Amino acid sequence: MVYQGLASKFSSLMLFAVVDFVSSDLEDVAQKCSLSYKALVAVRRVLLAQFSAFPANGADLYEELKSSTAILSTGIPSLDKLLDSGLYTGEVTELMGAPGSGKTQVCLSIAASMSLGLKQHVLFLDSTGGFTASRLYQMLQAQAEDEEEQLEALQRVQVTRVFDVYEMLRALQELRDSLSQQVLSSTGPLKVVLIDSVSAVIYPLLGGKQSEGLALMMQLARELKMLAREFSLAVVVTNQVTRDSSAGPLKPALGRSWSFVPSTRVLLQSKEATWEKTNTQRVASLAKSPRQPTGIQVVLDVGSGGAQELSPVTPTQGL
Amino acid sequence: GQRQLLPLAPALRARLVAAGFQTAQELLDTGPCGLSKEIGISKEEALEALQVVRQECHSDATQTAGAPGTSRKCTALELLEQEQAQGFIITFCSALDNILGGGVQLTKITEICGEPGVGKTQLCMQLAVDVQIPECFGGLAGEAVFIDTEGSFMVDRVVDVATACVQHCQLIAEAHQEEDHLKALETFSLESILSHIYYFRCRDYIELLAQVYLLPDFLSEHSKVRLVVIDGIAFPFRHDFEDLSLRTRLLNGLAQQLIIVANDHKAAVILTNQMTTRIGQSQSTLVPALGESWGHAATVRLIFHWDNNQRLATLYKSPSQKESTIPYHITPHGFRDVQPPAVTQNPEGTELNPRKRPRREEEK
Numbered sequence: 001m002v003y004q005g006l007a008s009k010f011s012s013l014m015l016f017a018v019v020d021f022v023s024s025d026l027e028d029v030a031q032k033c034s035l036s037y038k039a040l041v042a043v044r045r046v047l048l049a050q051f052s053a054f055p056a057n058g059a060d061l062y063e064e065l066k067s068s069t070a071i072l073s074t075g076i077p078s079l080d081k082l083l084d085s086g087l088y089t090g091e092v093t094e095l096m097g098a099p100g101s102g103k104t105q106v107c108l109s110i111a112a113s114m115s116l117g118l119k120q121h122v123l124f125l126d127s128t129g130g131f132t133a134s135r136l137y138q139m140l141q142a143q144a145e146d147e148e149e150q151l152e153a154l155q156r157v158q159v160t161r162v163f164d165v166y167e168m169l170r171a172l173q174e175l176r177d178s179l180s181q182q183v184l185s186s187t188g189p190l191k192v193v194l195i196d197s198v199s200a201v202i203y204p205l206l207g208g209k210q211s212e213g214l215a216l217m218m219q220l221a222r223e224l225k226m227l228a229r230e231f232s233l234a235v236v237v238t239n240q241v242t243r244d245s246s247a248g249p250l251k252p253a254l255g256r257s258w259s260f261v262p263s264t265r266v267l268l269q270s271k272e273a274t275w276e277k278t279n280t281q282r283v284a285s286l287a288k289s290p291r292q293p294t295g296i297q298v299v300l301d302v303g304s305g306g307a308q309e310l311s312p313v314t315p316t317q318g319l
Numbered sequence: 320g321q322r323q324l325l326p327l328a329p330a331l332r333a334r335l336v337a338a339g340f341q342t343a344q345e346l347l348d349t350g351p352c353g354l355s356k357e358i359g360i361s362k363e364e365a366l367e368a369l370q371v372v373r374q375e376c377h378s379d380a381t382q383t384a385g386a387p388g389t390s391r392k393c394t395a396l397e398l399l400e401q402e403q404a405q406g407f408i409i410t411f412c413s414a415l416d417n418i419l420g421g422g423v424q425l426t427k428i429t430e431i432c433g434e435p436g437v438g439k440t441q442l443c444m445q446l447a448v449d450v451q452i453p454e455c456f457g458g459l460a461g462e463a464v465f466i467d468t469e470g471s472f473m474v475d476r477v478v479d480v481a482t483a484c485v486q487h488c489q490l491i492a493e494a495h496q497e498e499d500h501l502k503a504l505e506t507f508s509l510e511s512i513l514s515h516i517y518y519f520r521c522r523d524y525i526e527l528l529a530q531v532y533l534l535p536d537f538l539s540e541h542s543k544v545r546l547v548v549i550d551g552i553a554f555p556f557r558h559d560f561e562d563l564s565l566r567t568r569l570l571n572g573l574a575q576q577l578i579i580v581a582n583d584h585k586a587a588v589i590l591t592n593q594m595t596t597r598i599g600q601s602q603s604t605l606v607p608a609l610g611e612s613w614g615h616a617a618t619v620r621l622i623f624h625w626d627n628n629q630r631l632a633t634l635y636k637s638p639s640q641k642e643s644t645i646p647y648h649i650t651p652h653g654f655r656d657v658q659p660p661a662v663t664q665n666p667e668g669t670e671l672n673p674r675k676r677p678r679r680e681e682e683k
Contacts, residue, residue, distance in 0.1 A: 099620065104638055127575075132638040135638055137399050157395035158395075203567065204568055205568070212329075243611060275622055
């Protein structure tokens, strides 16, 4: 922004950075550079406008949020109710549960309804090898009759396999690059990113003597929150659960440091307590939310049509 | 040489540089034992570091060489086409194949949990034979890697299973009398089956980890391998681990490594796991061993158990199939369906090993 001539004059005065210039005494600079005071004030105003952070008032922020946030329906009415109408862009939503609790099924169901119903492009980052296209296809077939529509929907779901944290960070970086260049090409308007799962790539790094694991987890956390915020994306992540002791309650994995990342957390559990009674029903409970009271539960069926609503919200159901 | 830095911990990197290591190749040539001695770290840490190095080299190699390894980025439609073209490894028990959606899937990890004697190793040996069935008989014409940690692999049993499988194919060939069937049978024999099961015996968790981290190299040289069996993933990890967080970390690293192997080499990975008792507030239940975080490693989970005298298989976790339970049988010929009651008059159709019945049953 500073004209070439000015730049050389400034450097002779040891003003190398914007900060140096802005904080210097303009009268002093005007004298030493033999430039007009008015010109320097104009330059400073431009630099300040471009580089400083302006305090914004709450009302402005709210207006901005209202215009940039979208609420995307998950396609499962009862889950939408749990999430206060659906997935909010600009936020990270977490699905947590034990193995077999249905996290991947719910993610696939969300991908299916977003790409088919809302005609949105969806990015699915798979770190577990659990993404099965034929299952997604099965869900699409249950929702739409027209084969061409089904195939189109399949094409809107982009799947990237990332098996360690570095690959995941690389994939998120590529996403950021393509979004900031606003490359419409084949990806089209992207609003939803599903990551199944974050714990799979973080767990191998935690514990032991390596302290880098925590730093990498925080880097991933930062990337996800920034992506959601800057590009108004709805980010969905899946996480494991752990227990303190064999009879203790289930709690989300990855610890307290990760817990601030998702604004909303949903716990998925099988309706039956043991594996001996096989069933397709799952209970989704709200564990953390900025808008709803926690503890609300709904029952989902992860059967052939995809995760579906089974019954309205009734806290006394079954458990 | 590597033009970029390897993703290693700074402290570790400092030690490596101080010891004089310059390139990734030097690290790989030294090996875990040499490395741990040279820079004064434990063998586990050396193994982990080497695994990181190996992965970087491997991914660099595939990127620069443009190798036809499975592309990691594609649309769901492309994946669907890939999946539909892929075959399954059949188990010879049609009920089990049905609930699995056709058989054991390639590119996925399938875990079989169960108490001792219920038939996990039997199924593993059956699959190591079935993966080799020639394509004209509906098989994959693949090879198998068998990693044994408990010493439960019995060659004479594999001979029985393989012989029965060859006979089965011979019957098909006789019925259809086709050119390619007869040609395939020339090379599909007991000797060839046995020679294409690559057997590794690992006595502790370090050997197991090393073997798994060496798998990508082995599979690059033996590209026909379509099945990797680890019989007894729990055994090396259940005892002698004071640091449980280290165990969790090693197991999770192992899981990711296996997922990469399954995906990049289009192989099915089968793991067998033990059961353990979880003591709850009001009851105690049998659950798969190795804890909550291990359960996420496998995409498909089968639990083998007893119901009085009948062996049952329950599909507990699957990305595309419903949970269900079916009965199965272990016969002298291998893993099979339960015969309908009218047929089993002769003793050949009954249990192979009478020792392996549950204790509740009364001896006849």
